Amino acid sequence: MKTEQLNIAIAGGGSTYTPGIIQAILNNIQKLPIKEIRLYDIDEARNNDMFLIIDYMLKREKLTDVKLIATLDPAEAFTNSDFIFSQIRVGGMKMREKDEKIPLKHGLVGQETCGLGGFAYGLRSISGLLEIVGFVQKYAPDAWILNYTNPETIISEAVRRVYPKARMLNACDMTISIEETIAFNYGYDRKNWIAEYYGLNHFGWYTKIYDKSLERDVMPEIIEKLNTENMHVADFNEGDKTWQDAFNMMSVITKSFPNNIPNNYLEYYLYSDMVVEDSDKNYTRANMVMEGREKNTKEMAEKIRQGKTEDVLNFNFGEHGQYIVDMATSIMNDEHKRFMLIVPNHGAIPNLRPDAVVEVPAYVGATGAEPISLRENICDFHKGLMEAQVAAEKLLVDAYFEHSYQKALQAFTLNQTVPSARLAKLVLDEMIEANKKYWPELK
Numbered sequence: 001m002k003t004e005q006l007n008i009a010i011a012g013g014g015s016t017y018t019p020g021i022i023q024a025i026l027n028n029i030q031k032l033p034i035k036e037i038r039l040y041d042i043d044e045a046r047n048n049d050m051f052l053i054i055d056y057m058l059k060r061e062k063l064t065d066v067k068l069i070a071t072l073d074p075a076e077a078f079t080n081s082d083f084i085f086s087q088i089r090v091g092g093m094k095m096r097e098k099d100e101k102i103p104l105k106h107g108l109v110g111q112e113t114c115g116l117g118g119f120a121y122g123l124r125s126i127s128g129l130l131e132i133v134g135f136v137q138k139y140a141p142d143a144w145i146l147n148y149t150n151p152e153t154i155i156s157e158a159v160r161r162v163y164p165k166a167r168m169l170n171a172c173d174m175t176i177s178i179e180e181t182i183a184f185n186y187g188y189d190r191k192n193w194i195a196e197y198y199g200l201n202h203f204g205w206y207t208k209i210y211d212k213s214l215e216r217d218v219m220p221e222i223i224e225k226l227n228t229e230n231m232h233v234a235d236f237n238e239g240d241k242t243w244q245d246a247f248n249m250m251s252v253i254t255k256s257f258p259n260n261i262p263n264n265y266l267e268y269y270l271y272s273d274m275v276v277e278d279s280d281k282n283y284t285r286a287n288m289v290m291e292g293r294e295k296n297t298k299e300m301a302e303k304i305r306q307g308k309t310e311d312v313l314n315f316n317f318g319e320h321g322q323y324i325v326d327m328a329t330s331i332m333n334d335e336h337k338r339f340m341l342i343v344p345n346h347g348a349i350p351n352l353r354p355d356a357v358v359e360v361p362a363y364v365g366a367t368g369a370e371p372i373s374l375r376e377n378i379c380d381f382h383k384g385l386m387e388a389q390v391a392a393e394k395l396l397v398d399a400y401f402e403h404s405y406q407k408a409l410q411a412f413t414l415n416q417t418v419p420s421a422r423l424a425k426l427v428l429d430e431m432i433e434a435n436k437k438y439w440p441e442l443k
């Protein structure tokens with residue numbers, strides 16, 4: 001990896017998460033010296049708003065020699081880039097709203113990455129991500145793509161079929177947020193932890209949390225605490241009812257299944273009925289985000305446009321930006337730091353099919369990710385849940401490449417938030433109509 005100054009591109013430059021990633025880069029400028037930041041998006045207005053915000057941030061830090069561009073041209077964005085942070089949302093929040101509301105209308109979980117909403121989003125995201133990865137292969141084949149774009153497992157499965165050699169790491173901030181929230185509630189320092197975890201993205205379990213300073217596995221005592229009192233959201237999710245509800249559900253899960261700390265997203269598969277009962281089918285998470293984070297970003301840009309001089313920045317995404325920037329520095333400086341990554345199984349979970357895409361700890365250095373392998377087989381309960389989910393996701397990706405209605409219907413039916421093939425078909429047919437602009441034609 002080159003050691004002189006770097007060119008960094010953000011695919012989905014207009015994303016509400018861009019300021020958090022840039023802030024983390026600025027906090028680590030010594031380890032990650034940058035020459036240029038390129039914001040790449042397909043939406044000019046959003047990208048230009050973000051240009052104003054990032055320009056403001058650079059000036060505030062007196063980093064006037066960093067060149068900033070906002071562009072819709074992939075050649076300008078990616079040529080000679082070293083790292084691409086990818087965070088696109090194909091169809092935007094308006095399509096997320098449909099992902100959530102269509103299944104809910106039929107009494108099924110309506111969620112961004114889980115259940116049938118996640119599958120609909122997956123079929124939209126694949127083309128967008130394949131396009132970005134294709135641009136990078138063309139304009140900067142040696143660059144590293146650090147991908148946050150959801151739904152992660154489906155994206156990873158699709159990209160590796162087309163670009164098996166792409167230099168791409170797929171990551172999710174959920175485990176780090178779970179760990180931050182546990183540490184914040186029960187008085188630990190996460191920086192001392194070595195966490196053991198396995199699963200699929202948004203679908204996994206901790207098996208051990210070794211605390212180096214306490215010299216013991218703290219997972220059993222954390223489970224006891226979870227079973228007696230709910231956690232409160234940490235400061236980065238302060239005031240957010242959705243995340244408070246999600247962390248409350250972790251205690252519901254550990255009360256019935258006390259052997260592991262679960263990923264909170266398992267609530268959608270294990271307690272779909274409760275989730276649906278608690279959902280408002282007319283006002284979902286997409287509505288909250290549009291009225292919250294999205295509006296807030298527009299307002300920040302507008303204040304800067306009007307020349308307001310007071311501090312207009314208003315965001316706190318916790319470790320989200322830092323986590324992915326740490327990955328870049330770990331590659332750049334061959335640090336071999338440990339991250340939770342979404343990778344081909346290849347035996348990491350010994351008794352799960354080797355061609356599954358799993359989420360496990362991995363060490364990251366100059367050559368990319370080195371995932372760790374479990375020393376033991378996983379239990380039948382987790383294996384059964386994961387096998388069904390892997391098969392459903394594979395069928396969905398097959399449906400995308402083969403334009404197969406039948407495989408899409410099989411995927412929708414197998415999804416564990418769905419109790420009948422009749423409902424799967426109703427939702428699929430409605431999703432086809434809603435996604436005409438984005439999905440391949442299914443025959």
Ligand SMILES: NC(=O)c1ccc[n+]([C@@H]2O[C@H](COP(=O)([O-])OP(=O)(O)OC[C@H]3O[C@@H](n4cnc5c(N)ncnc54)[C@H](O)[C@@H]3O)[C@@H](O)[C@H]2O)c1
Binds near residue numbers: 040041090128147173
């Ligand atoms: N992996 C994780 O743990 C994690 C965490 C947070 C967010 N995310 C994901 O990050 C992404 C961004 O989230 P957000 O809430 O900021 O969304 P957002 O809608 O605010 O921003 C996404 C941006 O992507 C742009 N875009 C859409 N299609 C594009 C394309 N084909 N090429 C280039 N740009 C395109 C949009 O115009 C928009 O500006 C989503 O996929 C979200 O699910 C993932």
Ligand SMILES: O=P(O)(O)OC[C@H]1O[C@H](O[C@H]2[C@H](O)[C@@H](O)[C@@H](O)O[C@@H]2CO)[C@H](O)[C@@H](O)[C@@H]1O
Binds near residue numbers: 113177
């Ligand atoms: O509903 P959203 O759009 O607010 O968040 C969906 C994402 O949630 C997880 O991540 C973080 C989020 O990025 C961060 O901003 C903060 O608010 O906390 C969340 C949980 O810690 C999840 O990992 C992502 O995959 C979702 O896209």
Ligand SMILES: [Mn+2]
Binds near residue numbers: 172174202
């Ligand atoms: Mn995630």
